[in-house]
Amino acid sequence: MAEHVRIEDLGSHTGQEVLLRGWLYNKRGSKKIQFLEVRDGSGIVQAIVGLRDVDEETFEAAKHLAQESSIEIQGVVNEHPKRPGEYELHTKALRLIAEPTEEYPITPKEHGVDFLMDHRHLWLRSRRQHAILRVRAEVIAAVRAYFDDNGFTLVDAPIFTPNACEGTSTLFETDYHGDTAYLSQSGQLYMEAAAAALGKVYCLGPTFRAEKSKTRRHLAEFWMVEPEVAFMDLEGDMALAEDFLVHIVARVLDRRAKELEILERDTSKLEMVKGPFPRLRYEDAITLLQSKGVDTKIGDDFGGDDETIIAESFDRPVIVTHYPAAIKAFYMKRDPEDERWALGMDVLAPEGYGEIIGGGVREESLDVLDARIRAHDLPIEAFDWYRDLRKYGSFPHAGFGLGIERTVAWICGLKHVRETIPFPRMLNRLHP
Numbered sequence: 001m002a003e004h005v006r007i008e009d010l011g012s013h014t015g016q017e018v019l020l021r022g023w024l025y026n027k028r029g030s031k032k033i034q035f036l037e038v039r040d041g042s043g044i045v046q047a048i049v050g051l052r053d054v055d056e057e058t059f060e061a062a063k064h065l066a067q068e069s070s071i072e073i074q075g076v077v078n079e080h081p082k083r084p085g086e087y088e089l090h091t092k093a094l095r096l097i098a099e100p101t102e103e104y105p106i107t108p109k110e111h112g113v114d115f116l117m118d119h120r121h122l123w124l125r126s127r128r129q130h131a132i133l134r135v136r137a138e139v140i141a142a143v144r145a146y147f148d149d150n151g152f153t154l155v156d157a158p159i160f161t162p163n164a165c166e167g168t169s170t171l172f173e174t175d176y177h178g179d180t181a182y183l184s185q186s187g188q189l190y191m192e193a194a195a196a197a198l199g200k201v202y203c204l205g206p207t208f209r210a211e212k213s214k215t216r217r218h219l220a221e222f223w224m225v226e227p228e229v230a231f232m233d234l235e236g237d238m239a240l241a242e243d244f245l246v247h248i249v250a251r252v253l254d255r256r257a258k259e260l261e262i263l264e265r266d267t268s269k270l271e272m273v274k275g276p277f278p279r280l281r282y283e284d285a286i287t288l289l290q291s292k293g294v295d296t297k298i299g300d301d302f303g304g305d306d307e308t309i310i311a312e313s314f315d316r317p318v319i320v321t322h323y324p325a326a327i328k329a330f331y332m333k334r335d336p337e338d339e340r341w342a343l344g345m346d347v348l349a350p351e352g353y354g355e356i357i358g359g360g361v362r363e364e365s366l367d368v369l370d371a372r373i374r375a376h377d378l379p380i381e382a383f384d385w386y387r388d389l390r391k392y393g394s395f396p397h398a399g400f401g402l403g404i405e406r407t408v409a410w411i412c413g414l415k416h417v418r419e420t421i422p423f424p425r426m427l428n429r430l431h432p
């Protein structure tokens, strides 16, 4: 029997007879010849079934093959006559493994996004979704490689947590053996503990926000990578975020060019993602917005539109620093030179993708931290362990969180984050 080969490896088997296993993606043909588009997860290839090359039974089977039938094809690999570097299969034998019991609901015609989202488990089988999932996997691989190669230790943060990290209004609450637990909004507080143990650490995992936001940038469950570094200041935090982002984009451009082409991404915009990124204080960002006729004032948080307008003034990601302390989380250190501002930074992606990174310097004084916990109306008991980090060798430290889905949406050039995660969880969606 011929060797089983994956579609992506067909190139090294030209002239040979191989075995392919996969699903029928699409089909066209005539009385004498059938062209089967077959996918196996590693790619899509055209299998040609000629009336004269197979027995009549096989030809009839090919002719009546339904979309998404699982099949096994034996055939000879040839380079595509017109497209060098592409291959096709000249079928000798075809075996139907399983015929769909019902007509496949996703046809090559256009479907509405709600319909597709309801069929997300099947929608993943389509060419665009393959490309997006591969870019996502590459982004995550790039994230891991960057930190692993730069002296960071991966430290996994818990998902059940006893306290809020990013404000109490967006907590998912759950019963925990009679106590209340919350699904983690961020691993940061745990990374601060880990940074005191290991110096340079990061976590990567799912995080949860119960906000009732129905925007193209919000998910209820999203993946975040969060580095935290002992003795790092705001300058160091910005330099790390910049170098990290440049590395991710460069790796995806290098290794996922084919996927970006399928997504029709204008990669010239991504080629611009080189350091140094422009840095802008919040106050100057407000001035910039006002100069464009926006009525956002000092003290306001930026909405998605504000972020888009700020980012439009630059050809690469922009770092905004020194936000008003009043709109930032309890743990953020204030600027000792002017307490109105927090030593925080956000990185805004170009082309309207908004904030992809948020982070900054953490408050290291126990007294100040306690005052902030109270001012934010947070239960001080829940933070006893976090306060300990300020008791035993308190240390300046900083870090940030990068949202994987917003980053993938930007790199792929997708309007909405919902397609960047295999099974999105949103305000109105828990299915499939």
Ligand code: 4AD
Binding pocket: 165, 166, 185, 186, 187, 188, 209, 217, 218, 219, 220, 222, 224, 226, 227, 355, 356, 357, 358, 359, 360, 399, 400, 401, 402, 403, 404, 405, 406, 417
């Ligand atoms: O700005 P955020 O809320 O920061 C934190 O959680 C910090 N504790 C991180 C840290 O310093 N370790 O979130 C960080 C990033 C955002 O910039 C955005 O990319 C993403 O997480 N994000 C979301 N992505 C999708 N849906 C949501 N609802 C998101 N909320 C935040």
Ligand code: MG
Binding pocket: 346, 355, 357, 358
């Ligand atoms: Mg933020």
